[in-house]
Amino acid sequence: MANTAKFRIFRFDPEKDRDYRFQDYEVPLEPGMTVLNALFYIQDNLDQSLCFRVSCRAGICGSCAMHIGGKYRLACETQASIAKDSRVTIRPLAHLPIIRDLVVDMAPFWAHYKKIQPYLQPGTPDPERERSQTPAERSRLDILIDCILCASCHASCPMTASDEAYLGPAALVKANRFAVDSRDNALEQRLKIVGDEHGVFRCHTVFNCSLACPKEIDPAGSIGNLKRLATKHFLCKPEVR
Amino acid sequence: MIYHDVVVVGAGLAGLRAAIAVNQKNVNVAVLTKVHPVRSHSGAAQGGINAAMGNNPRGGFDSVEKHAFDTIKGADYLADQPAALKFTTAAPGVILELEHWGCPFSRMGDGRVAQRPFGGAGFPRTCYAADKTGHVILHTLYEQAVRYEHASERDNFKIYDEWMVTRLVIEEGKCRGVIAYHLATGKVEAIMAEAVIFATGGAGRVYLPTTNAVISTGLGLAIPYWAGVPMKDMEFVQFHPTTLFPTGILMTEGCRGEGGFLTNKDGERFLKNYSDSAKAMETAPRDIVARNMQREINEGRGVNGNFINLDIRHLGAEKIMERLPGIRDIAMNFVGVDPITTPIPVRPGQHYTMGGIDTDENGATCVEGFYAAGECACVSVHGANRLGGNSLLETLVFGKFAGEAAADYVLSKSALKKGDGALKQGLDEELAKFKRLTESKGTEKAGTIRDELGRLMAEKVGIFRKEEELKDAFKEVKNLQKRFENVSVSYSGMKFNQALVMALEVEGNLAMAEAIVYGAAVRKESRGSHFRTDFPKRDDENFLRHTVVTWDIAEKKMKPSWKPVILGLFEPKERKY
Numbered sequence: 001m002a003n004t005a006k007f008r009i010f011r012f013d014p015e016k017d018r019d020y021r022f023q024d025y026e027v028p029l030e031p032g033m034t035v036l037n038a039l040f041y042i043q044d045n046l047d048q049s050l051c052f053r054v055s056c057r058a059g060i061c062g063s064c065a066m067h068i069g070g071k072y073r074l075a076c077e078t079q080a081s082i083a084k085d086s087r088v089t090i091r092p093l094a095h096l097p098i099i100r101d102l103v104v105d106m107a108p109f110w111a112h113y114k115k116i117q118p119y120l121q122p123g124t125p126d127p128e129r130e131r132s133q134t135p136a137e138r139s140r141l142d143i144l145i146d147c148i149l150c151a152s153c154h155a156s157c158p159m160t161a162s163d164e165a166y167l168g169p170a171a172l173v174k175a176n177r178f179a180v181d182s183r184d185n186a187l188e189q190r191l192k193i194v195g196d197e198h199g200v201f202r203c204h205t206v207f208n209c210s211l212a213c214p215k216e217i218d219p220a221g222s223i224g225n226l227k228r229l230a231t232k233h234f235l236c237k238p239e240v241r
Numbered sequence: 242m243i244y245h246d247v248v249v250v251g252a253g254l255a256g257l258r259a260a261i262a263v264n265q266k267n268v269n270v271a272v273l274t275k276v277h278p279v280r281s282h283s284g285a286a287q288g289g290i291n292a293a294m295g296n297n298p299r300g301g302f303d304s305v306e307k308h309a310f311d312t313i314k315g316a317d318y319l320a321d322q323p324a325a326l327k328f329t330t331a332a333p334g335v336i337l338e339l340e341h342w343g344c345p346f347s348r349m350g351d352g353r354v355a356q357r358p359f360g361g362a363g364f365p366r367t368c369y370a371a372d373k374t375g376h377v378i379l380h381t382l383y384e385q386a387v388r389y390e391h392a393s394e395r396d397n398f399k400i401y402d403e404w405m406v407t408r409l410v411i412e413e414g415k416c417r418g419v420i421a422y423h424l425a426t427g428k429v430e431a432i433m434a435e436a437v438i439f440a441t442g443g444a445g446r447v448y449l450p451t452t453n454a455v456i457s458t459g460l461g462l463a464i465p466y467w468a469g470v471p472m473k474d475m476e477f478v479q480f481h482p483t484t485l486f487p488t489g490i491l492m493t494e495g496c497r498g499e500g501g502f503l504t505n506k507d508g509e510r511f512l513k514n515y516s517d518s519a520k521a522m523e524t525a526p527r528d529i530v531a532r533n534m535q536r537e538i539n540e541g542r543g544v545n546g547n548f549i550n551l552d553i554r555h556l557g558a559e560k561i562m563e564r565l566p567g568i569r570d571i572a573m574n575f576v577g578v579d580p581i582t583t584p585i586p587v588r589p590g591q592h593y594t595m596g597g598i599d600t601d602e603n604g605a606t607c608v609e610g611f612y613a614a615g616e617c618a619c620v621s622v623h624g625a626n627r628l629g630g631n632s633l634l635e636t637l638v639f640g641k642f643a644g645e646a647a648a649d650y651v652l653s654k655s656a657l658k659k660g661d662g663a664l665k666q667g668l669d670e671e672l673a674k675f676k677r678l679t680e681s682k683g684t685e686k687a688g689t690i691r692d693e694l695g696r697l698m699a700e701k702v703g704i705f706r707k708e709e710e711l712k713d714a715f716k717e718v719k720n721l722q723k724r725f726e727n728v729s730v731s732y733s734g735m736k737f738n739q740a741l742v743m744a745l746e747v748e749g750n751l752a753m754a755e756a757i758v759y760g761a762a763v764r765k766e767s768r769g770s771h772f773r774t775d776f777p778k779r780d781d782e783n784f785l786r787h788t789v790v791t792w793d794i795a796e797k798k799m800k801p802s803w804k805p806v807i808l809g810l811f812e813p814k815e816r817k818y
Binding site: 013015016034043048051053055077101103110120122126127129130131132137138141145149178 | 276277279280281282284285336337340341342343345346347348349350351352353354370373376377380384385387388390391425454455456487488490491567570571574575576686688689730731732734736737738739740743
């Protein structure tokens with residue numbers, strides 16, 4: 001077929017298959033077709049057994065991160081035409097157990113997220129009106145709150161592979177998001193959580209996370225900031241911020 | 242059998258807020274959701290959330306009554322007025338609660354929450370976080386859910402990720418629980434509950450194209466409908482004026498609120514040529530703008546014949562990067578257009594389900610113990626047309642009220658944990674249905690029916706409707722339902738059987754399509770989003786009332802009825818902006 005996208009897709013059902021395999025599919029290309037559209041085409045027309053995660057198809061829900069053509073990307077934001085000239089391989093997120101095909105078990109990822117106490121802790125009773133925050137203070141959160149928890153950073157990080165307890169870049173971005181929020185008042189506690197041997201100092205500054213992030217968040221920068229705060233905190237306790 | 246006092250179905254904003262409300266009353270609650278909470282469609286909302294805070298210097302004289310008036314006028318007077326006032330009265334408290342929970346709203350120079358103008362609103366009252374408001378609020382709510390989960394004892398607050406509810410079990414007019422399919426393991430289980438709250442979102446995927454997520458199908462409404470719960474005002478389907486051409490991804494109303502223009506192929510701001518939008522122009526309400534855009538396209542003045550330009554270039558790079566960064570990313574990623582230098586191609590597309598499960602202003606339905614909140618419910622505060630910025634608000638206001646009402650109901654109940662037999666029977670029937678689909682030798686594919694239905698609805702039950710086309714559509718929906726009986730799912734494994742999930746959802750789409758077409762056919766007038774070219778005027782004498790459809794379980798067919806609109810605050814007047 002001339003105008004087609006050619007994919008090689010990871011297939012595995014740990015309960016039934018002895019080993020994983022790769023299966024080839026060819027999808028007729030349409031203008032504007034995304035890799036996610038192509039996966040739907042396969043599921044609708046070629047192979048109903050294929051499974052993958054999906055929700056918004058507009059780059060905001062974080063469901064469809066996968067390894068496409070050598071890089072972690074959101075399937076919904078990637079044009080299928082990248083597989084026009086040569087076959088493109090699609091694999092699930094790495095460093096997480098496989099449930100089936102492109103669907104991984106995200107439980108370890110969410111466990112790390114929950115561990116950093118991912119909620120505002122102002123430490124004072126709620127005022128009658130909003131807690132005041134200047135546009136400059138608010139702008140420190142700008143990029144950090146864009147995180148869609150797609151786990152591209154987690155999958156690309158060599159440390160999440162070697163240390164299962166490592167909090168990982170996504171949870172640490174979240175921790176930093178609260179550490180820099182002018183309304184939060186739990187910095188010391190947050191630094192204790194992220195400052196242990198499975199926290200920020202486990203990061204080897206490989207920067208894979210920052211390259212992988214589809215929202216250009218720079219998790220390595222967040223980890224760097226937390227390292228700086230934690231170092232300051234542990235070395236000279238009184239002046240943390 | 243798994244048991245929880247209250248089960249919430251859906252973990253978008255309405256579901257999470259309802260669950261928190263139940264937990265705050267110290268009643269045991271579980272949330273069942275077919276996707277992880279942060280994957281819910283609430284996160285795709287962009288523009289903002291309305292509340293009469295008066296933070297914007299131009300909004301100083303705003304009030305909850307004015308917000309209620311705008312909501313009711315926007316609804317083309319089909320909203321229940323006391324409910325609308327209760328809704329807008331709760332709004333400022335909702336914003337403060339979100340802020341106290343850490344929601345990163347954009348701010349004004351003086352440190353208060355920023356507010357922007359939105360369509361159909363008399364004052365700038367839409368609070369926002371750039372153009373990612375739904376995303377940040379959803380994440381804030383999930384953060385709070387984690388906090389409540391941490392704080393609760395003995396699994397008193399529990400979230401079941403990727404547990405898809407497929408059936409509601411009602412016995413002797415009382416809610417007994419649900420049947421749910423756990424995607425990761427393939428298990429199907431009956432879950433007993435004293436009260437069930439549906440917060441399953443809209444049925445956008447009945448139409449194609451739509452701004453709605455792939456998960457926002459008709460099934461969330463069809464499940465209670467099949468169990469005998471009435472649906473209200475289903476013919477009112479909102480078409481958002483600005484969805485990206487051709488994919489249908491939402492381009493927020495904030496683009497126009499911030500000053501963007503809509504232009505035709507001659508570069509003309511054509512809204513000035515239509516009497517209902519001549520004054521408000523781009524900030525007229527969605528139904529009016531969508532209709533006038535479609536008229537331009539139908540009359541040959543669309544760009545390249547099939548779209549309209551959304552031009553925000555004059556806002557300048559700095560404002561676009563600050564207020565609409567997500568819009569820019571989407572336009573660049575999906576159609577290769579940078580809005581700083583080039584107008585964005587848009588057209589109207591399905592966006593919101595105004596109708597839904599018939600509830601009162603506490604989310605209660607006619608079934609004891611069954612509640613609904615958010616887009617799947619119809620209170621009704623949106624009536625015939627919802628204002629932008631009111632849907633995020635609805636999820637939080639009525640999510641909370643429904644959660645509190647359900648918790649109070651459980652606390653008042655004496656005989657607990659009944660309905661074992663009905664749940665077991667429901668489970669058996671559900672398993673038999675799954676088996677039928679996966680073992681069927683039928684030749685139809687659910688995906689084909691899904692696509693044909695979506696196109697049919699957009700073509701014949703879309704922005705402009707008329708008798709003959711609605712009659713055709715009804716026949717065709719019936720025919721597609723017939724064809725669905727011949728659908729087979731070729732993969733029979735139960736673990737993450739996405740093809741099976743899709744087939745179940747398509748069946749739900751078909752049921753809701755029938756209700757939508759039926760409502761559109763009997764409502765021989767034009768009101769809000771429902772426009773009949775053969776009855777172009779609003780007819781308060783005959784149709785200032787809600788359409789209701791109920792599934793007759795014994796006879797296996799739809800039964801129609803009507804319900805009065807509750808007025809009392811504002812007399813219906815002609816709607817102009």
